Amino acid sequence: xxxxxxxxxxxxxxxxxxxxxxxxxxxxxxxxxxxxxxxxxxxxxxxxxxxxxxxxxxxxxxxxxxxxxxxxxxxxxxxxxxxxxxxxxxxxxxxxxxxxxxxxxxxxxxxxxxxxxxxxxxxxxxxxxxxxxxxxxxxxxxxxxxxxxxxxxxxxxxxxxxxxxxxxxxxxxxxxxx
Amino acid sequence: xxxxxxxxxxxxxxxxxxxxxxxxxxxxxxxxxxxxxxxxxxxxxxxxxxxxxxxxxxxxxxxxxxxxxxxxxxxxxxxxxxxxxxxxxxxxxxxxxxxxxxxxxxxxxxxxxxxxxxxxxxxxxxxxxxxxxxxxxxxxxxxxxxxxxxxxxxxxxxxxxxxxxxxxxxxxxxxxxx
Amino acid sequence: xxxxxxxxxxxxxxxxxxxxxxxxxxxxxxxxxxxxxxxxxxxxxxxxxxxxxxxxxxxxxxxxxxxxxxxxxxxxxxxxxxxxxxxxxxxxxxxxxxxxxxxxxxxxxxxxxxxxxxxxxxxxxxxxxxxxxxxxxxxxxxxxxxxxxxxxxxxxxxxxxxxxxxxxxxxxxxxxxx
Amino acid sequence: xxxxxxxxxxxxxxxxxxxxxxxxxxxxxxxxxxxxxxxxxxxxxxxxxxxxxxxxxxxxxxxxxxxxxxxxxxxxxxxxxxxxxxxxxxxxxxxxxxxxxxxxxxxxxxxxxxxxxxxxxxxxxxxxxxxxxxxxxxxxxxxxxxxxxxxxxxxxxxxxxxxxxxxxxxxxxxxxxx
Numbered sequence: 067x068x069x070x071x072x073x074x075x076x077x078x079x080x081x082x083x084x085x086x087x088x089x090x091x092x093x094x095x096x097x098x099x100x101x102x103x104x105x106x107x108x109x110x111x112x113x114x115x116x117x118x119x120x121x122x123x124x125x126x127x128x129x130x131x132x133x134x135x136x137x138x139x140x141x142x143x144x145x146x147x148x149x150x151x152x153x154x155x156x157x158x159x160x161x162x163x164x165x166x167x168x169x170x171x172x173x174x175x176x177x178x179x180x181x182x183x184x185x186x187x188x189x190x191x192x193x194x195x196x197x198x199x200x201x202x203x204x205x206x207x208x209x210x211x212x213x214x215x216x217x218x219x220x221x222x223x224x225x226x227x228x229x230x231x232x233x234x235x236x237x238x239x240x241x242x243x244x
Numbered sequence: 245x246x247x248x249x250x251x252x253x254x255x256x257x258x259x260x261x262x263x264x265x266x267x268x269x270x271x272x273x274x275x276x277x278x279x280x281x282x283x284x285x286x287x288x289x290x291x292x293x294x295x296x297x298x299x300x301x302x303x304x305x306x307x308x309x310x311x312x313x314x315x316x317x318x319x320x321x322x323x324x325x326x327x328x329x330x331x332x333x334x335x336x337x338x339x340x341x342x343x344x345x346x347x348x349x350x351x352x353x354x355x356x357x358x359x360x361x362x363x364x365x366x367x368x369x370x371x372x373x374x375x376x377x378x379x380x381x382x383x384x385x386x387x388x389x390x391x392x393x394x395x396x397x398x399x400x401x402x403x404x405x406x407x408x409x410x411x412x413x414x415x416x417x418x419x420x421x422x
Numbered sequence: 423x424x425x426x427x428x429x430x431x432x433x434x435x436x437x438x439x440x441x442x443x444x445x446x447x448x449x450x451x452x453x454x455x456x457x458x459x460x461x462x463x464x465x466x467x468x469x470x471x472x473x474x475x476x477x478x479x480x481x482x483x484x485x486x487x488x489x490x491x492x493x494x495x496x497x498x499x500x501x502x503x504x505x506x507x508x509x510x511x512x513x514x515x516x517x518x519x520x521x522x523x524x525x526x527x528x529x530x531x532x533x534x535x536x537x538x539x540x541x542x543x544x545x546x547x548x549x550x551x552x553x554x555x556x557x558x559x560x561x562x563x564x565x566x567x568x569x570x571x572x573x574x575x576x577x578x579x580x581x582x583x584x585x586x587x588x589x590x591x592x593x594x595x596x597x598x599x600x
Numbered sequence: 601x602x603x604x605x606x607x608x609x610x611x612x613x614x615x616x617x618x619x620x621x622x623x624x625x626x627x628x629x630x631x632x633x634x635x636x637x638x639x640x641x642x643x644x645x646x647x648x649x650x651x652x653x654x655x656x657x658x659x660x661x662x663x664x665x666x667x668x669x670x671x672x673x674x675x676x677x678x679x680x681x682x683x684x685x686x687x688x689x690x691x692x693x694x695x696x697x698x699x700x701x702x703x704x705x706x707x708x709x710x711x712x713x714x715x716x717x718x719x720x721x722x723x724x725x726x727x728x729x730x731x732x733x734x735x736x737x738x739x740x741x742x743x744x745x746x747x748x749x750x751x752x753x754x755x756x757x758x759x760x761x762x763x764x765x766x767x768x769x770x771x772x773x774x775x776x777x778x
């Protein structure tokens with residue numbers, strides 16, 4: 067089962083990148099960094115000149131995956147423009163790379179709520195595109211102090227919770243895609 | 245009362261640009277085109293080098309407005325990455341340009357639903373930032389055949405509905421900001 | 423594979439009851455009418471005296487199901503109080519009858535939008551409880567003229583669309599629960 | 601300015617009743633308890649026999665109010681069936697008692713999130729009915745230990761935050777309805 071993870075933010079020290087990277091490492095999956103892909107803001111006039119190379123690359127990773135884990139921060143109570151923009155571009159690639167993909171959503175956030183509002187809006191965008199978004203999700207609150215040097219969660223209870231969630235998700239995903 | 249309108253899409257012939265432009269014209273307001281502002285995808289590492297010029301320009305228009313009308317398409321069942329990205333950048337400008345602004349949301353869409361799912365997610369992003377989003381909204385369905393050469397709605401009933409909504413909104417906005 | 427269907431409205435001639443009943447008939451499933459169950463408005467003081475009999479009955483049907491299809495109208499832009507109240511009661515029964523259930527959501531509505539806003543809020547309530555809500559959904563617009571005497575959809579295109587959706591859902595559900 | 605408050609739960613010791621009652625007391629407003637109103641689960645067949653007395657009473661309070669404050673718990677990640685059911689009934693009374701009402705939403709919850717998901721879905725139901733829902737909201741987390749004997753918040757910081765929110769809301773409401 068091929069697992070691909072990515073994050074809905076771009077900056078070098080992004081907490082959600084660390085979360086997505088940590089999960090990929092622990093499961094033998096592949097982490098894709100959106101930052102070097104330089105995906106432009108969606109503009110249909112750009113699209114008529116061809117799908118940008120960074121989108122083509124992301125689409126290839128997504129299509130090859132049997133399961134996706136996406137970690138997205140919450141900006142202003144909902145999905146980030148970064149992540150939504152990537153999804154908007156992916157929805158322009160045919161055949162749809164996201165169609166019927168099992169996805170697990172995570173969120174790391176410096177605040178106390180752990181990105182819970184964003185997670186629910188993010189579900190909707192993926193579900194409209196036909197993804198099977200796993201019902202369980204995990205928000206990591208106070209994420210600026212949550213990780214060790216290997217992008218593993220410091221808090222024992224939270225780390226176990228994440229491991230169990232990821233395991234349950236992968237078992238579920240293998241039923242769907244198997 | 246100063247009215248500013250803009251749209252949540254970039255392409256030259258955008259239906260939502262036409263909607264936002266048409267409303268601005270009919271009300272003596274100002275339409276701001278996001279496309280030439282070249283707002284990059286949000287990246288905190290870019291932000292540390294300074295808020296991009298296009299964001300500064302948009303923030304100036306928003307701050308000067310007594311009322312905003314935003315027309316946004318629906319991509320994949322929710323707010324476009326384009327619009328969310330602009331909001332994410334605006335939320336980084338201090339003091340917050342959007343704080344306490346009265347906003348009316350519109351949506352033009354080639355489909356039959358008129359962007360109704362997107363309108364509700366878009367509310368949330370603006371409301372989290374302290375905007376007074378007007379309860380009434382209008383989705384223009386089948387928008388590819390909805391406008392005349394002056395960006396006015398062809399359909400008599402829909403045109404009157406839009407005029408009444410805009411008038412009611414502006415009367416409400418003048419109470420709040422007056 | 424045992425299919426159970428129910429509707430999120432109570433009145434005798436409910437369009438959503440007809441939709442849920444029609445689907446059950448065509449698939450050899452069982453339709454449960456909530457009206458005779460007389461489920462009271464949730465009140466924790468009632469709960470301390472015991473889960474009401476109607477809730478116990480509904481919970482038994484739900485637990486026995488391998489797949490659920492729920493048809494809910496839209497009241498005021500979101501899930502009906504009727505359906506939400508039934509879900510709230512179900513969430514008080516232990517072990518959770520809804521846990522991990524595959525669910526397909528439908529909506530019949532006399533309006534043009536077919537209940538699309540309600541469908542998305544309804545997803546959230548079921549997903550919080552651990553259900554696997556199928557990404558595809560179907561809103562039946564102008565539902566007051568949509569059914570024949572056997573609760574089958576009159577419109578050929580819509581009827582085929584519903585059949586294909588239900589078949590795809592049941593195939594998916596059998597992978598999850600199988 | 602006449603302030604009316606009510607809560608979206610029924611049990612005698614409801615935390616949200618205490619929150620709504622405490623705010624009413626501190627502002628010289630009126631608290632309406634939904635429990636003795638015995639509002640039935642909405643059923644159009646009941647409606648054809650006449651709007652139930654409890655709904656008529658609630659509608660009278662709502663119509664008389666210049667401003668409403670509604671405190672609702674979160675059940676299963678969204679609005680309670682109790683509150684949605686009350687709103688559904690209110691929407692059947694003509695002329696609409698909720699139309700154009702300024703509303704502030706609060707939520708008390710024993711959990712850590714303070715009902716944040718429910719608050720956003722509750723906004724939508726009221727906004728569809730034409731209410732001006734105040735952008736600021738407050739979730740009271742760990743609410744089982746939050747109140748003193750007078751239904752005032754024990755925590756100094758949270759109490760001041762609530763007072764300021766209520767004051768800002770009432771000032772805003774007086775602009776709209778004045």
